[in-house]
Amino acid sequence: MNLQSLDLNLLRVFDAIYIERSISRAAIRLNLSQPAVSNALSRLRERIGDPLFERTAEGMAPTPRAKTIAEPIQRALDLLREGLSQRSGFDFSESKRTFELAVEDYGENVILPRFLKWLHEVAPGIRIVIRPQPGIQAKDALRRGSVDLALGFFVPGTEDFHHHCVMTDTLLTLARQDHPAILERLTLETFLSVKHVALIPRTKSMPMIDLALAKRDLQRDIVVQVPHFQSMPVIVRNTDLLGTLPKRMAVLYADHFGLQPYQPPVRTPDFPVYLIWHQSADDDIAHRWLRDALIDLCQRL
Numbered sequence: 001m002n003l004q005s006l007d008l009n010l011l012r013v014f015d016a017i018y019i020e021r022s023i024s025r026a027a028i029r030l031n032l033s034q035p036a037v038s039n040a041l042s043r044l045r046e047r048i049g050d051p052l053f054e055r056t057a058e059g060m061a062p063t064p065r066a067k068t069i070a071e072p073i074q075r076a077l078d079l080l081r082e083g084l085s086q087r088s089g090f091d092f093s094e095s096k097r098t099f100e101l102a103v104e105d106y107g108e109n110v111i112l113p114r115f116l117k118w119l120h121e122v123a124p125g126i127r128i129v130i131r132p133q134p135g136i137q138a139k140d141a142l143r144r145g146s147v148d149l150a151l152g153f154f155v156p157g158t159e160d161f162h163h164h165c166v167m168t169d170t171l172l173t174l175a176r177q178d179h180p181a182i183l184e185r186l187t188l189e190t191f192l193s194v195k196h197v198a199l200i201p202r203t204k205s206m207p208m209i210d211l212a213l214a215k216r217d218l219q220r221d222i223v224v225q226v227p228h229f230q231s232m233p234v235i236v237r238n239t240d241l242l243g244t245l246p247k248r249m250a251v252l253y254a255d256h257f258g259l260q261p262y263q264p265p266v267r268t269p270d271f272p273v274y275l276i277w278h279q280s281a282d283d284d285i286a287h288r289w290l291r292d293a294l295i296d297l298c299q300r301l
Contacts, residue, residue, distance in 0.1 A: 008080075011073050013040040014052065018070050019299060021059035025168045025270060029299055074300075090285040097286055098127040102138035102150035105228045106273070110248045111151065111166075115297050142278040149291055150276040154203060160279050164291075166298035168270040171209055172250035174236050174243045174259045181240070186262035188218075197224040197232055197241045209244050212266040233257045246271075248301065273298070 016026035017037070027034045045052055048069075053060040062070065103112060108130065119126060131138065131147060139156050141147035155163040173191070175182055181194050192213075198220075201207065206214065213219055224241060226232060232243040233253035244264055245253075254261045275294060281287040 007043075010040050010044040010047070011077060013037055014044055014066075015070075015073055015077055016299070017041065017053060017060055018062055018066065018073075020168070021061070023060065028165050028168055028272060031165065090289045092123040092126065092286075092289055094125065095123060095286065096125045096127075098129060099148045099287075099290055100129040100131060100141075100146065102131045102133050102141065102147045102152075104132065104152065105230045106153075106246055106249055107151040108132070109230070109252055110246075110301065111294075111298060114301065115294060118297060119293075138276075142276065143280070145278070145280065148277065148281065148287055149294065152274055152276060153271060155274050155276060161276060162279055162282070163274045163276045164295055165272045166275045166295050167273045167301060169246045169248055169273060170270050171244055171264050171268050172247040172254075173262045173264050174233060174245070174250055174254060175262060176237050176240070177258060177260050179240060179260065182260075182262070186242075186265055188265035191242070191265045192218060192220060195221045195223045195241050197226060197235050197239075197243045198222045199229060199232075199245070200225045200227055208268045208271065209264060209266065212264075212268050216266070233259060 012030065013026065013032075016029045017023065020026045020029060023037050023041070024034050027037045030037065041052070048065070050065040051063055052066040053062055055061075101107075101112075112130070116128065119128070131141070138147050138150040138152075139158075139161070142150060142161070151166075155161070173186060175186070179194075181190050198207070210220065224235060226235070229245050229249055232245060234257070235241060236243045236259055237257050250261055253259060275291060275298070277287070277291060
């Protein structure tokens with residue numbers, strides 16, 4: 001294949017589809033339309049001479065050829081990003097700057113551990129301060145500059161803020177091992193008959209799982225509400241309560257606490273996770289480096 005005539009954006013599209021296993025989620029990740037992603041994939045298929053991905057019930061499954069080239073493409077894109085960052089005018093390897101991030105427990109559990117590990121390796125002098133608050137509640141701090149970036153599920157509705165969808169996620173339900181009411185899978189009948197622990201609503205909108213049930217005129221029996229996702233796995237492990245939470249968090253908790261994950265018995269849409277900043281930080285080269293690095297890492301999770 002002639003690399004001189006290869007559009008590097010096709011490799012970004014391949015990488016996004018490989019990570020997301022979905023054309024629509026890849027489009028969200030890349031901030032492109034779904035037809036644009038489909039068209040790019042068609043062009044790359046023609047250039048490489050392989051289907052690369054095949055539609056299955058679980059999503060876009062990579063072909064053997066796609067699995068072979070996925071890691072080299074990811075490494076190449078990482079090298080390009082690193083090289084461009086180093087030429088941005090900000091010497092991150094020597095910087096002693098402190099950044100403050102507003103991050104909920106989703107970001108603390110799913111995103112920050114891996115990001116901070118990487119940051120310590122490439123920019124050991126940079127310091128990070130975490131404020132445990134939803135991104136939507138950090139608007140005033142972002143405007144003042146006392147918070148640099150926020151991660152959240154909702155975006156501010158004013159033009160002075162910018163946002164980027166860094167990933168999408170879905171839901172998973174956790175139960176303790178050998179739950180007396182659950183057999184091989186979690187049925188809708190069982191889901192409605194047992195009791196639940198849930199997050200205290202942080203906005204006026206209803207949680208997605210409850211919206212999906214409400215469309216069927218159904219309702220789960222919530223007997224405990226908690227302020228943070230982090231307290232849910234301990235409660236689930238020690239009771240017969242079920243907890244439904246974002247999939248990436250649920251997988252971590254299932255492994256750590258020995259819980260059993262189940263697909264919720266009602267279909268819910270994927271939801272986005274946004275990185276948010278105020279427009280006053282647009283021209284700050286250090287800020288731009290940090291948010292680009294965070295976006296790149298999130299797209300690997």
